[in-house]
Amino acid sequence: MNRNTDFIPFFRPSLGNEEEQALLAVLRSGWLTTGSEAKNFETEFASCIGTKHALALNSATAGLHLSLEALGIGPGDKVITTPYTFTSTAEVVRYLGADPVFVDIDPDALNMAPTSLENALEEDRKGGKVKAVIPVHIAGKLCDMEKILEICGEIPVIEDSAHAFPVKRGNTYGGAFGKAGIFSFYATKTITSGEGGMLVTNDDHLAKRASLMRLHGINREIWDRYTKQGASWEYDVVAPGFKYNMPDMAAAIGRVQLRRAEVFLKRRREIADLYRKLIGDQELLILPKKAGEDHAWHLFIIQVRGIDRNEMIRRLGEEGIGTSVHFKPLHIMTYYRKRYGYLPEDFPVSLAAYKHAISLPIYPGLTDSEVERIAETLIKTAGYLKGKS
Numbered sequence: 001m002n003r004n005t006d007f008i009p010f011f012r013p014s015l016g017n018e019e020e021q022a023l024l025a026v027l028r029s030g031w032l033t034t035g036s037e038a039k040n041f042e043t044e045f046a047s048c049i050g051t052k053h054a055l056a057l058n059s060a061t062a063g064l065h066l067s068l069e070a071l072g073i074g075p076g077d078k079v080i081t082t083p084y085t086f087t088s089t090a091e092v093v094r095y096l097g098a099d100p101v102f103v104d105i106d107p108d109a110l111n112m113a114p115t116s117l118e119n120a121l122e123e124d125r126k127g128g129k130v131k132a133v134i135p136v137h138i139a140g141k142l143c144d145m146e147k148i149l150e151i152c153g154e155i156p157v158i159e160d161s162a163h164a165f166p167v168k169r170g171n172t173y174g175g176a177f178g179k180a181g182i183f184s185f186y187a188t189k190t191i192t193s194g195e196g197g198m199l200v201t202n203d204d205h206l207a208k209r210a211s212l213m214r215l216h217g218i219n220r221e222i223w224d225r226y227t228k229q230g231a232s233w234e235y236d237v238v239a240p241g242f243k244y245n246m247p248d249m250a251a252a253i254g255r256v257q258l259r260r261a262e263v264f265l266k267r268r269r270e271i272a273d274l275y276r277k278l279i280g281d282q283e284l285l286i287l288p289k290k291a292g293e294d295h296a297w298h299l300f301i302i303q304v305r306g307i308d309r310n311e312m313i314r315r316l317g318e319e320g321i322g323t324s325v326h327f328k329p330l331h332i333m334t335y336y337r338k339r340y341g342y343l344p345e346d347f348p349v350s351l352a353a354y355k356h357a358i359s360l361p362i363y364p365g366l367t368d369s370e371v372e373r374i375a376e377t378l379i380k381t382a383g384y385l386k387g388k389s
């Protein structure tokens with residue numbers, strides 16, 4: 001095999017003529033930063049998800065931060081999430097001087113295990129320090145939101161929906177179950193704006209505060225002050241806000257991607273089904289469970305058994321197949337380990353899932369023949385490594 005020319009990357013973005021034209025129009029308009037494209041993106045996104053508010057931001061990390069800030073979370077407070085996630089989910093808690101509390105995951109879905117959440121809340125009952133819960137829809141599979149909301153009662157739930165657009169359970173979209181939902185449009189996500197995020201909520205107070213804080217704590221929408229005739233230049237600063245707004249260049253790309261989202265999702269589902277058909281039930285390769293409507297298939301995370309995961313990744317790379325690992329759990333990362341004194345075994349399900357996980361390529365531009373080659377190479381390499389062990 002020619003290793004260089006035949007490489008199948010872990011991810012390729014699906015961008016075409018429509019995105020190019022939309023971006024070009026913004027470049028030629030003379031208005032690059034937050035303006036009418038961002039406003040329209042918000043309206044269209046809110047109408048898709050079915051929430052009252054959608055705020056376009058420059059990342060999902062910003063959205064997580066803003067939603068916790070709007071809830072008034074600060075030093076001494078605790079926020080529950082899982083260690084099996086990207087660091088954004090927990091770092092935003094630290095931005096506010098509060099502390100993340102980790103609970104373990106369910107071994108099948110890799111999402112927050114409701115029983116672990118229940119135990120953590122029971123432990124907190126006397127102190128009452130837990131001020132929010134952030135379940136993460138890992139790989140795009142929706143958490144058991146009904147159960148989580150029931151367990152949380154009055155405690156606000158912020159959904160980390162960075163992987164989960166556009167999926168729903170029943171009539172409710174992921175991101176619209178809790179107090180707020182946060183989406184990511186980072187380059188590798190199910191839809192992209194290069195970098196970007198969206199905060200959705202039905203809560204007027206949360207929307208108002210997040211809207212204020214996303215642009216320096218300035219007390220009015222000032223993006224029109226240079227464009228509208230007669231618009232006043234004057235503004236006031238009422239809080240020490242952040243710089244989290246989405247520029248129109250990003251929003252223009254995001255709007256096109258939003259229109260293509262259902263087509264992308266259909267293709268991701270087809271690829272997940274094809275992997276399942278080609279790899280099937282294997283002793284050495286455990287595939288994610290078949291899912292219905294409630295999976296966005298942002299990631300296709302398999303678990304290897306009885307073979308060395310890192311060696312497998314190395315060999316797949318040599319065979320021209322890009323893979324990745326989601327996630328190295330936060331409790332074994334230096335910062336969280338040192339600050340909170342965690343041991344690897346403190347979250348055994350997350351640790352085991354991480355040790356055996358490999359994320360395979362899954363994106364709309366991946367062809368059937370590429371999926372076939374990945375499946376074939378995977379089976380062959382697993383068999384070879386098993387024979388060596």
Ligand SMILES: Cc1ncc(COP(=O)(O)O)c(C=O)c1O
Pocket residue numbers: 058059060061062085086088089136160162163183184185186196197
């Ligand atoms: C689960 C999860 N949450 C949040 C984020 C942060 O997204 P962003 O890069 O848009 O800030 C990511 C990014 O990869 C993620 O995987």
